Amino acid sequence: MSYYIEKQDYRNLGQSNLLISPITLGTMTFGEQNTEAEAFLQLDWAISHGINFIDTAEMYPVPPKENTFTATEIIIGNWLKKQKRDDIVLATKAAGPRRSLHWIRNGPKAFDEQNFRAALEGSLKRLQTDYIDLYQLHWPERNVPMFGQYKFDPSGEMEGSKLKEWVSINEQLEALAKLVQEGKIKYIGISNEQSWGVMEFIRIAREKNLPLIASVQNCYNLINRGLEFGMTEIFYREKIGFLAYSPLAFGHLTGKYLKNIDEKGRVTLFKGFAQRYDKPNVFPAVRAYEALALKHDMTLTEMALAFVYHQWFVTSTIIGATSVDQLKENIEAFKRRLPQELLDDIERIHLTHMNPAP
Template structure:
C-alpha cells in the first residue's frame, strides 16, 4: 500500500490558520511535460494520499513560453471545479519584471496595484475559484541575484534606475492589502527572496499595519543550502513558514545525470533553463552524496527527499513529477528518517562541496 500523509502531520503555515500537508504538489509540468489527463491523475492521486496543498503560478508551465503560459492554471481550474474547494489549500504566484517575459500581461512592468490586480483576476478566472489561499510574489521586483545568479551587482542597480524606479515593498503591500480586504486572497507570501527583502516585508507590514507575509518559497536541497546562511534565523524568530522547492535539484539528486548526462529531464529537454545547476562542483557533490546513500542502503532520491522533508525549518516541500510512479516514490520517501550518523556524514560532504548550486 502506498504511503499516506496523515492529518496529524499537517503543519500550520507561518502565522496563518492554514494547515497544510508536509508535501505540496507542484504543477509546473502541467501543460508542457504532462497533458491535462495526466495532470488530473497526479492531482487525484496526491489528494487521495493525504496531500492538501497545491502550488502553481500564472507563468507556468516551465520553461515559460508565450504560447503556453497560463496553461497550468487553466488545467488546474478544470480539475478544481469538480473538487470540494474548502478541502484544498491553493497557492499561486504573480510574475514580476526583471525577466524577459513580455507576453505576460503585455509585459509584467511592475508589482504595482494595476498589475497585481490584473494578475490575480486572471488567475482566479483560470482556476475557477473565488479566492486564493496563498498569493505569492514569484520573485522580487528589485535588483537581486536569482535563478542561478549568486552575487549582488550594484552596477545593475544603477542601470535599472535609469529606466525606472522599482515599486517599493510598501506599495506592493498596500496593493496586496486591498486584494485581501476584498476577500480574493487569504494570505500573502514571497518567493525567491533574499534576507533583506524578507525583513523589509515584515518591518513595513508591522509599521504600517499591512498584511504580514506568512511564507517564503525558495530553493532548498542538498546542493543548494543557501537558506541556511542567515534566512533560517529569520524564519524561526519571525514565525514565517518555509516552502522548499526543487528538493531533487532538477533531477540531479536522483543520480540519473551521473549515469547518463543526456538522460531525459528538464535539464536536457530545455537547454539553458537549469543555470543554477550548471556549475563546476555540482557533479562531484552529487557523486559524493550518491556514494553516501548507497553506503546506508538507500537511493540518492530517498536520501535527498528525506533530508528536506524533515528539516526543522521546512513547513512543506514542493515536489513535481511527470508520472504517478515518480509521485509515489517521492511521497514514500516521507516515511524515511535519516539517522544522526547519516546527517553528520551529509554535513562533511556539505563542508567539502559547499553549496555548489546557489
C-alpha cells in the same frame, strides 16, 4: 500499500490559519511535460494520499513560453471545479518584471496595484475559484541575484545613467492589502527572496498594519543550502513558514544525470533553463551524496528528499513529477528518518562541496 500523509503531520503555514500537508504538489510540468489527463491523475493521487496543498503560477508551465503560459492554471481549474474547494489549499504566483516575459501583461512593468489586480483576476478565472489561499510574488521586482545568480551586483541598480525605479515594498503591500480585504486572497507570500527583502516585508507590515507574509518559497536541497546562512534565523524568530522547492535539484539528486547526460529531463530537454545547476562542482557533490546513500542502503532520491522533508525550518516541501510512479516514490520518502550517523556524513560532504548550485 502507498504511504499516506496523516493529518497529524499537517502544519500551520507561518502565522496563518492555513493547515497544510508537509508535502506540496508542484505543477510546473502540467501543460508541457504532462497532458491534462496526466495532470488529473497526479492531482487525484496526491489528494487521495493526504496532500492538500497545491502550488502553481500564472507563468507555468516551465520553461515559460508565449504559447503555453497559463496552461497549468487552466488545467488545475478544470480539475478544481469538480472538487470540494474548502478541502484544497491553493497557492499561485504573480510574475513580475526583470524577466523577458513580454507576453505576460505586456511586461509586466511593475508590482503595482494595476498589475497585481490584473494578474490575480486572470488566475482566479483560469483556476475557476473565487479566492486564492496563498498569493505569492514569484520573484522580487528589485535588483537581486536569483535563479542561479549568486552575487548582488550594484551595477544592476542603474539603467544607463539613471537609477532604476521599482515599486517599493510598502506600495506592494498596500496593493495586496486591498485584494485581501476584498476576500480574493487569504494570505500573501514571497518567493525567490533574499534576507533583506524578507525583513522589509515583515517590518513594513508590522509598522503599517499591512498583511504579514505567511511564507517564503525558495530553492533548498542538498546542493543548495544557502538559506541556512541567515534566512533560517528569520523563519524561527519571525515565525514565517518556509516552502522548499526543487528538493531534487532539477533531477540531479536522483543521480540520473551521472549515468546518462542525455537522460530525459528538464536539464536536457530545455537547454539553458537550469543554469543554477550548470556549475563545476555539482557533479562531484552529487557523486559523493550518491555514494553515501548507497552506503546506507538508500536511493539518492530517498535520501535527498528525507533530508529536506525533516529539516526543522521546512513547513512543506514542493515536489513535482511527470508520473504517478514518481509521485509515489517521492511521498514514500517522507516516512524515512535519517539516522544521526548519516546526517553527520551529509555535513562532512557539505563542508567539502559547499553549495555548488547557489
